[in-house]
Amino acid sequence: MSQTTHDTHSPAAHGSHGGHDLQADLRKYMIVFGALIVGTIVTVLASYIHFGSTSINIAVALLIASVKVFLVGGYFMHLISEKKMIFAILGSTVFFVIGLMYLIIWSMEPTSHIHIPH
């Protein structure tokens, strides 16, 4: 990701925030804000278009939502320049939450059975 942001939040620079860095950050925040609004509108519009199957509609909506989550998490919550420790915690959390969802859904599906050919 962007090197300037990284420097802003490295331990050495922290606490002695130059006004210039923050000004740059503010511009970035406004861009992200605009992108989020656009993303919201696109999500709504996309839901009125029928892409051929419901699963494609769901995929599109979730894709846009994921981009928005990345923007909020990355910039507003400063994750793109966050410390290793936070990533380790969030990484394992995401892994387990996906495991929870995937295994529960798998257990409900016919594919969770082994099919023995006759």
Added chain:
Amino acid sequence: MQSSSTHTSHAAQHDAHDHHELGFWQKYVFSTDHKVIGIQYALTSLLFLLFGFFLMGMMRWQLAYPGKPIPIFGGLLEKMLGSVASGGIMSSDLYNAFGAMHGTIMVFLGIVPLAFAAFGNYVVPLQIGAPDMAFPKLNMASYWVYFLGGVIMVFSFFIPGGAAQSGWTSYSPLATVTPTAGQTYWLVGMVFLITSSLLGAVNFLATIIQLRAPGMTWMRLPFFVWAQFVTGFLLLLAFPPLEAAGLMQLMDKVAGTSFFLPTGLMVSGKPLDISGGGSPLLWQHLFWFLAHPEVYVLILPGMGIIAEVLCNNVRKPIWGYKSLVYSVFAIGFVSFIVWAHHMYLTGMGTAISTFFQTTTMIISIPSIIILTVFFITLWGGSIRFTTPMLFALAFLPMFGIGGLTGLPLGFNFVDLHMHDTYYVIAHFHYVVAPGTIFALFAGLYFWYPKATGRFMSEFWGKVHFWTSFVFMNLIFFPMFIQGMAGMSRRMYDGGVNYSVANSANDGMIGALSSSIIGSNVTISVAAWCLGLSQIPFIINFFYSMVRGKKVESDNPWHSTTLEWQTPTPPPHGNFAVAPVIYRGPYEYSVPGASKDYTPQNEPDAPSRKK
């Protein structure tokens, strides 16, 4: 991890902080000191353990002598609970309530608070050289939320209809359609207990990550701290799904939703007026997503205690510290993906059963490594058979039996026969009762001198140990045999209905033989004797506070870890001067050293410096 020996700046700023006087309430009741909170947790959870045991003692009477009035306590039960115990006879509703609450209380109000919160609170900050937990007020809140949860659970015995009756697992639809309000109280109580655990977990993790003293690198942490660290993660990430499930079941009970109720559900031959569309299996998934990691929440702190006690009494370093640490991490990680081995009988697909069977077998590997490390640590040591050491030594084979008997249950084809029999009860009680509880006793005897400045009596400690050891095995070993004979764990009459003694079963294959039914009496008598053998412990525990032998130094067991390098008992703020750590946690019997232990905060002697 990099060494953090450079920042000692905060050491200079210790100020009047520990001087100002606190009133009684702030000092002993609404305290933010981790040691006071640890002791509060310990006393409360020990009381709950006793209470949970008492419930089981009553149930064992019903199992041994079905339908006979309970001696001594029968009248009391009738007076307190009314018609469910009329004539001092335990009704089936009361049996169900006691069974459900025994499990709930032992797990959520007894062992987890004792193993994780009590020992963790008291010992972890001391062992890492911290002045307190990272968030002292949160710590106090965590205790009081736990306390409230406990009050709600106990109160539910006295509401009309009594406490929750659907097992500690609270499977829907049974739990939802049971018309009494006990389940609602159970759910509200659980929300409190879960909240308390989450606050505790955040606090422990932040403390261990942030407050390690200078020089206390990750690989210099005592194993107990590692065990608590992984336990904290398990609680943090596994409890929320149960909280979600609890909220949904609460909605089902209170708001009439159908999260766990399928369409067209009939109860007593009548269709329920519900929207339907829910999934009973969903509850089981979310419940076991917590409850399997919970098993490791129960055992890991115990393993941590065992490591401390073993090394101290063997007088040599632990064998394979790194393998221990990596194993405990592996256990923590894999424990999140084994949960559905509790659900083989639900009709999940064979492919997914195979998946969970595989992960279950994999998780036994790190457990075996840990046990092996403990056994090898004994090799060649000069063992001191103190009371804590006896409990620690007994833990090893007891946990071994508990763990190994779990393997057959992990195979889905064997589980078809074993599921929901007494074999399961024997298996997990071997892990938790003579396993974890012995480890907790070891911890209590071991750290008691630090907290009070006095020893508990060795003689009565040994009486406590040997009687507990014998009766524990007399209780749980026959249960393996009962279970393999097919005796179901939920029978209110002790299995009489399915026995050869019942003439209706003439010629029935697999009817329970008289020796299997007869074991009920043996087991019950052993259980009551186990209760009696706790009396020396209880008296010893309180008597020694005032009359026990005084410790002659701050480090009476000649230990290396930091909690013994503080004043006894440690004051508010723990260390007079911020400790600096120079070495690993278990430097016992280092060749050439002046004594057989070298504390972690002792600098290298000039002659030995490289």
Added chain:
Amino acid sequence: MDIPYTVKEREDTGLYNAKLGIWLFLASEVMLFGALFSSYILLRVGASPGTWPHSILNVPLGTLNTIVLIVSSITVVMAWASLKMNKFGDWRKYQGITLLCALGFLGIKSYEYYDKFTHYEVITNDGKVFDGHLVMQDTEKVVLHPGNHRVITYAAEQLGYGPKPEAEHGHEVEKAPAAHEATPAHEATAAHGAEAVEEHVTIARSNIKRMQNYGPYHHAYLAIYFTLTGLHALHVIGGALVMAYFFGPGAKMWKSEPERFINRIEVSGLFWHFVDLVWIFLFPVLYLL
């Protein structure tokens, strides 16, 4: 000894205590909402074909609420940046706007809840199903204003009011044929079982077998809708209370310990962004799909 790193970052982790604490807490929140989303998926996949409702929520209001939350997210981050730049006045302004957004969000959400609680399904003794918003009711009769979208309940399905085969993925809004009665699956036109007044339908009390509003008990979709949005609203309330405290009495700390105060604003902001993140998923999942 005092507790270290309450304000300054620890060198090897680069974090101060509260920041690590809030991230740990958020990790557990991810698991909480993750479990609820899993439940949503399961309920939806398990619903009998064609009965999972679409378009019964107000999309313009939902969009508005999404934008309100996004605005509050940007003001939260601007508030923190203002303090960093030592502009306390700006911080006050942004923090105030955030609080107003929180109130606005809750207001709109309450209106949406109200809309659901006044939407009724009525099953009559002669096996007909009526569906619509309540216009008025007294001891004699109930007057409903039928709409285009209804939830297909199991009870209605049993009476033949199941999903219409052609409108399975009903984004294409078809004008219902002046439906006074919910359309039975097997009939093309509505039967006139009741006296119609303009667009309203009046049902005699004595003819009502069951009358149920669109509360959580009405359908699995509504159950998960109310649970998810209700839990989310509790988070909004919790976050707003904390931020209101910092806005009011808590702001004193700016004078005594400015760095610690900035940390507090950052930590409460992280929580607020998480609440926003949850909504970003909730909105398409509940309103649009």
